[in-house]
Amino acid sequence: GENVEQHPSTLSVQEGDSAVIKCTYSDSASNYFPWYKQELGKRPQLIIDIRSNVGEKKDQRIAVTLNKTAKHFSLHITETQPEDSAVYFCAATPGDYKLSFGAGTTVTVRA
């Protein structure tokens, strides 16, 4: 099955700086890559996703890039704000119903 590794496990950034989280996947058939944000004790919320026919996608301060050859994808958050502090999860699926998640990155934005 699919195996997703996520780095780093924790990330501390100064408010206004950028944050980058990287994930690698093992199944070359994977074609859908969502990112979720989870605040403490809350549900994961989808913040952005990308499909394998696209190399990059942007939504305001958030962007995701995909490198199919290297089998890795990254989340970029620019101009970080205190409300960006949360745990972020990447995930991947080969298009079946089984979504494999990374272990998560705890992002702390320092004021």
Add this chain to the structure above:
Amino acid sequence: DGGITQSPKYLFRKEGQNVTLSCEQNLNHDAMYWYRQDPGQGLRLIYYSQIVNDFQKGDIAEGYSVSREKKESFPLTVTSAQKNPTAFYLCASSGGQGGGQPQHFGDGTRLSIL
């Protein structure tokens, strides 16, 4: 997501007891999922259902059971065979054709052992 309701929010289980977690959705989604989340870890898939009256095991199905008698409902039973049930349980659903669709989550149920 207001369209997925999980209950109860907190649940306590006595040793040897089966407990059932409820998940209801009004999004008209065909697919539903159950995940387990342990502290500091990602989400692990317990069971999923693509359509009514059909479901498949995920990566950690042992000690759990599900049913899908209605499109809107996908209850999860944590049986006494699950020796370490303490965790945060999340239900999700997705629409569209096939897999690889955005999954939307409920608020979760936190299960603890008495």
